[in-house]
Amino acid sequence: MPRTIILHAGFHKTGTSTVQAVLRKNRKAMKKYVAVRLPGQMKDLLHATRGYSTWRDPVTLTKAQLEFEKMLAELPGMPRRTLVISAEELSGHLPGRGHLADYSAAPILAYMMWQTAHEAFPEAEFAIYLSTRAPEAWLPSAYWEHVRTSPMTMELSEFVDRYAAAADLRGMVADVASRIPCPVYSNALEDCAGLPLGPADPLLDLADIPDDLRSTLEPVPHANVRLPDDVLNALLAANRRYHDRAARSIAKRAILKEANSA
Numbered sequence: 001m002p003r004t005i006i007l008h009a010g011f012h013k014t015g016t017s018t019v020q021a022v023l024r025k026n027r028k029a030m031k032k033y034v035a036v037r038l039p040g041q042m043k044d045l046l047h048a049t050r051g052y053s054t055w056r057d058p059v060t061l062t063k064a065q066l067e068f069e070k071m072l073a074e075l076p077g078m079p080r081r082t083l084v085i086s087a088e089e090l091s092g093h094l095p096g097r098g099h100l101a102d103y104s105a106a107p108i109l110a111y112m113m114w115q116t117a118h119e120a121f122p123e124a125e126f127a128i129y130l131s132t133r134a135p136e137a138w139l140p141s142a143y144w145e146h147v148r149t150s151p152m153t154m155e156l157s158e159f160v161d162r163y164a165a166a167a168d169l170r171g172m173v174a175d176v177a178s179r180i181p182c183p184v185y186s187n188a189l190e191d192c193a194g195l196p197l198g199p200a201d202p203l204l205d206l207a208d209i210p211d212d213l214r215s216t217l218e219p220v221p222h223a224n225v226r227l228p229d230d231v232l233n234a235l236l237a238a239n240r241r242y243h244d245r246a247a248r249s250i251a252k253r254a255i256l257k258e259a260n261s262a
Contacts, residue, residue, distance in 0.1 A: 001074070002035065002083035004116050004125040006206050009090035009110055011103060012168050013141040014131040015199030016088040017191045017223035022200035023086060026217045034207050039087040042071055046089040053105035062189020065112050073121045083153050084209045095166035096146050096159060102166040107176045114180050121158050126182045133189040136169035142166075144232050151248060153240045198222065231259045 010016065023036045030036075039046060048064035075083070088094075090113070091106035110128055118128055133141070143159040146152040152159075159190035170186070177184035187202035197219050201261040204214065226232075234255045 002078050002124050003080050004080060004082040004119070004127065004208070006084045006127050006129055006203070007090065007110065007113055008084065008086035008129045008131070008203055009113075010088040010106065010130060011132065011172070012088045012094040012146060013138055014133045014169070015090075015192065015222075016131060017198045018198055018220065019131070019203055020086050021223045022197050022204075022217070023084065025220050030207075030209060033081060033209050033213070035075070035081050035083045037071065037083070037085045039089065042085075042087060046087055047089050049105075049109055050093050052109060052214065053100060054098065056105065060077040060158060061108070061112060061128070064109065065116055068113055068116050069120065072117060082209060084202070084203070094142060094145060096142055096163050096200055097150065099146075101109060101163060103169075103172045106172060107179045111180050112174050117209070125207060127179065128176060128182060128184045129206060130169070130173050130184065130186045131189060132169035132173060132186050132201055133203075135169075137190070138167045138169065139163065141226065144226060147232060147236050147239060148227070149212070149245070151239050153197075153236070153244070156241065162198075194213045227252055227259060231255060 008016070008019065020038050023093065024038060027036050045064065045067035048060060048067045052060040052064050054060075056188075068206055091103055091109060093100050095102050114126055114128070117124070139160045140156060142163070143152075143156050144185040145160075154162075170188075173186040185202070185206060188198070189199055192201060197204065197217060204217070208216075238248055238251040238255060242251055
């Protein structure tokens with residue numbers, strides 16, 4: 001049974017990829033004190049949480065619960081260790097996908113995971129960590145992520161107007177904290193710039209790692225950084241030009257390949 005469970009459930013475009021890269025890089029070094037579960041280890045769970053954020057029905061919520069139960073049941077014995085579960089999609093899809101306008105599924109999913117973990121490990125402490133970002137930075141980042149990974153064709157200004165409410169990540173943190181009887185922590189990406197491990201430091205502060213080990217953990221380059229404007233605009237143009245999904249995918253892969261080789 002883990003001593004403590006820390007659920008890092010988002011949000012998208014707040015340095016989560018860098019956090020996960022730090023956890024992955026230092027997994028072996030922290031093994032005595034911290035066990036880590038990252039997106040690649042919970043694909044079925046994330047499929048279910050994304051589904052719930054889309055459909056909001058009891059069936060998909062139950063599917064998410066069953067997948068979370070399965071992940072917890074498959075954990076090895078880890079007495080006196082902290083379990084860190086990190087994946088932004090534990091809060092569902094990134095807002096702006098289809099009709100998904102915000103993170104209103106996040107508190108429901110977080111409550112389900114707290115309740116499930118409490119039933120599985122009643123003596124373990126449970127905490128939620130949510131990384132945030134200022135709205136004026138988050139909205140363009142979310143927009144260009146959609147341009148890169150989906151067929152989005154709208155202008156940035158339209159996206160900002162339509163999804164402004166979704167950018168109130170601090171308000172969503174407060175909403176989560178008001179619904180779940182466990183500690184809820186948060187930190188803004190812009191406040192992590194000078195930290196040795198960047199946005200991973202506030203999360204690791206909760207993991208009770210000895211100071212002598214903490215000082216040896218290795219940083220990583222920022223992950224999933226924004227592409228240059230010319231590349232992003234080329235991806236947007238491809239979305240607008242190619243209505244066929246296969247043709248669009250081929251064109252966008254070519255743009256990214258050329259950018260990576262430059």
